[in-house]
Amino acid sequence: MMETIRIEDADDPRIAEFQAVRDRDLTGRGGRFIAEGTVVLRMLAQAHRAKSGFVAEKLLLLENRVSGLEDILGRFPDDVPVYVASSAVLDRIVGFHLHRGVLAIGRRAEEPSIADLLQNLPEKTLVVAAFGISNHDNIGSIFRNAAAFGADAVLLDAACCDPLYRKSLRVSVGSVLSVPYARTGTMTELLDALMSRDFAIWGLSPAGHVEIREVSPHPQMALITGTEGEGLPAHILSAVKTARIAQMPGLDSLNAATATGIALYEIAMRQGRL
Amino acid sequence: MMETIRIEDADDPRIAEFQAVRDRDLTGRGGRFIAEGTVVLRMLAQAHRAKSGFVAEKLLLLENRVSGLEDILGRFPDDVPVYVASSAVLDRIVGFHLHRGVLAIGRRAEEPSIADLLQNLPEKTLVVAAFGISNHDNIGSIFRNAAAFGADAVLLDAACCDPLYRKSLRVSVGSVLSVPYARTGTMTELLDALMSRDFAIWGLSPAGHVEIREVSPHPQMALITGTEGEGLPAHILSAVKTARIAQMPGLDSLNAATATGIALYEIAMRQGRL
Numbered sequence: 001m002m003e004t005i006r007i008e009d010a011d012d013p014r015i016a017e018f019q020a021v022r023d024r025d026l027t028g029r030g031g032r033f034i035a036e037g038t039v040v041l042r043m044l045a046q047a048h049r050a051k052s053g054f055v056a057e058k059l060l061l062l063e064n065r066v067s068g069l070e071d072i073l074g075r076f077p078d079d080v081p082v083y084v085a086s087s088a089v090l091d092r093i094v095g096f097h098l099h100r101g102v103l104a105i106g107r108r109a110e111e112p113s114i115a116d117l118l119q120n121l122p123e124k125t126l127v128v129a130a131f132g133i134s135n136h137d138n139i140g141s142i143f144r145n146a147a148a149f150g151a152d153a154v155l156l157d158a159a160c161c162d163p164l165y166r167k168s169l170r171v172s173v174g175s176v177l178s179v180p181y182a183r184t185g186t187m188t189e190l191l192d193a194l195m196s197r198d199f200a201i202w203g204l205s206p207a208g209h210v211e212i213r214e215v216s217p218h219p220q221m222a223l224i225t226g227t228e229g230e231g232l233p234a235h236i237l238s239a240v241k242t243a244r245i246a247q248m249p250g251l252d253s254l255n256a257a258t259a260t261g262i263a264l265y266e267i268a269m270r271q272g273r274l
Numbered sequence: 275m276m277e278t279i280r281i282e283d284a285d286d287p288r289i290a291e292f293q294a295v296r297d298r299d300l301t302g303r304g305g306r307f308i309a310e311g312t313v314v315l316r317m318l319a320q321a322h323r324a325k326s327g328f329v330a331e332k333l334l335l336l337e338n339r340v341s342g343l344e345d346i347l348g349r350f351p352d353d354v355p356v357y358v359a360s361s362a363v364l365d366r367i368v369g370f371h372l373h374r375g376v377l378a379i380g381r382r383a384e385e386p387s388i389a390d391l392l393q394n395l396p397e398k399t400l401v402v403a404a405f406g407i408s409n410h411d412n413i414g415s416i417f418r419n420a421a422a423f424g425a426d427a428v429l430l431d432a433a434c435c436d437p438l439y440r441k442s443l444r445v446s447v448g449s450v451l452s453v454p455y456a457r458t459g460t461m462t463e464l465l466d467a468l469m470s471r472d473f474a475i476w477g478l479s480p481a482g483h484v485e486i487r488e489v490s491p492h493p494q495m496a497l498i499t500g501t502e503g504e505g506l507p508a509h510i511l512s513a514v515k516t517a518r519i520a521q522m523p524g525l526d527s528l529n530a531a532t533a534t535g536i537a538l539y540e541i542a543m544r545q546g547r548l
């Protein structure tokens with residue numbers, strides 16, 4: 001049996017990070033974040049074991065979920081406390097009815113520099129760079145698609161929102177914890193870093209010059225994407241090769257998640273990685 | 275100048291359908307629905323003029339939006355009343371701060387039968403069928419992707435949610451008003467209707483037999499998709515050809531919108547329609 005610590009008082013300081021969980025995010029406070037649900041919990045356990053820069057600090061579970069989760073719980077080191085509470089206490093802690101009853105606090109212990117991240121990539125590599133994306137759903141989707149199509153890293157400029165936000169992490173189905181990433185610097189700095197390493201860099205845009213299926217394969221490829229409405233700024237588009245996804249004329253552009261999904265799928269196919 | 279009717283009283287019965295708009299949906303009440311925002315308003319005007327089965331009943335606009343919308347407003351017939359209100363009155367009507375200030379009530383005047391819908395398709399045709407999708411976002415995304423890649427119709431079984439729900443319509447960027455669709459019957463009934471017309475029918479599934487890029491083109495193609503978690507039921511998958519989207523092993527399946535987007539893009543490409 002798993003060793004658990006029972007919480008009877010919603011104000012117990014040991015579980016303070018979980019209080020009123022819906023109204024706040026922990027991001028920005030020393031790299032801490034909230035992981036919700038079984039799938040993300042499993043990814044956190046994997047990331048912790050892999051020493052990939054993420055650690056689990058504590059878990060809080062609905063008491064009747066524990067037996068069904070033994071398998072995942074066993075993957076966390078013994079010094080990560082597992083708090084359990086009744087449904088009534090748990091709802092008081094988090095401030096609403098937490099149906100799924102699975103929460104954890106994680107921390108990003110190390111954030112790689114762009115140089116470190118790019119140095120550690122395999123020879124045949126695919127990187128996604130995203131600029132200025134403040135929508136939590138879209139950031140999460142980029143990671144989910146990056147994982148699905150085997151991208152090796154995600155680069156975010158400092159104007160992107162933190163992918164460890166609760167909603168982004170959930171939408172990513174935990175992929176934020178598995179796909180190596182950095183979030184730092186300006187667009188120009190990230191672009192310079194890619195250019196100095198001889199990446200074939202493709203900016204995704206409805207006005208792109210090359211249809212995505214015609215993009216030539218290259219051992220080191222980077223796909224750049226901007227916000228859903230505005231897209232990539234002109235000074236970026238003029239500095240890189242540009243690709244479009246064929247679609248019917250006269251319509252709004254594709255949803256950002258769908259567009260990066262299609263582009264990553266096509267490029268991964270061309271690189272022979274699927 | 276556009277003729278408008280000024281509303282001073284939030285309880286004015288002429289604009290009763292807009293009251294507390296966030297807490298309810300009009301769907302189910304005689305086919306009425308709420309259109310929000312400039313893009314959807316433009317699609318509603320087009321649908322009304324095209325006599326495609328949708329009519330606009332009334333508009334409610336923030337007073338300072340009117341002059342910027344003259345172009346779209348001019349496309350509605352003169353007998354569609356355009357109500358305007360100050361920001362304070364509008365917020366009282368709808369029950370929250372309506373930043374964009376553009377609302378309309380539309381009505382689906384005619385709902386085609388499956389037979390009518392299939393009868394009116396072009397010779398080279400692509401149809402999307404979706405079964406059991408209750409997520410409003412996913413229904414909206416299916417329409418957005420269907421429009422982007424030129425699908426000729428969407429078939430929904432009766433277990434799908436109504437695509438005229440506020441959120442679905444918004445996520446579809448108004449495509450629910452432009453892509454012909456029916457929502458009726460069981461999965462088996464819809465499948466029978468497609469089979470009796472010699473469609474090449476492909477069910478989308480992570481366990482599909484053929485990778486989506488290897489699907490053979492056919493003049494009449496139907497792509498079937500199920501819910502994000504469960505997918506299509508076994509009895510459907512055993513009755514049709516099945517296609518998968520290549521992805522890295524051991525991961526969750528793709529997001530439903532991304533998966534249908536990739537599949538539609540590939541099939542539209544193979545049919546030579548993009």
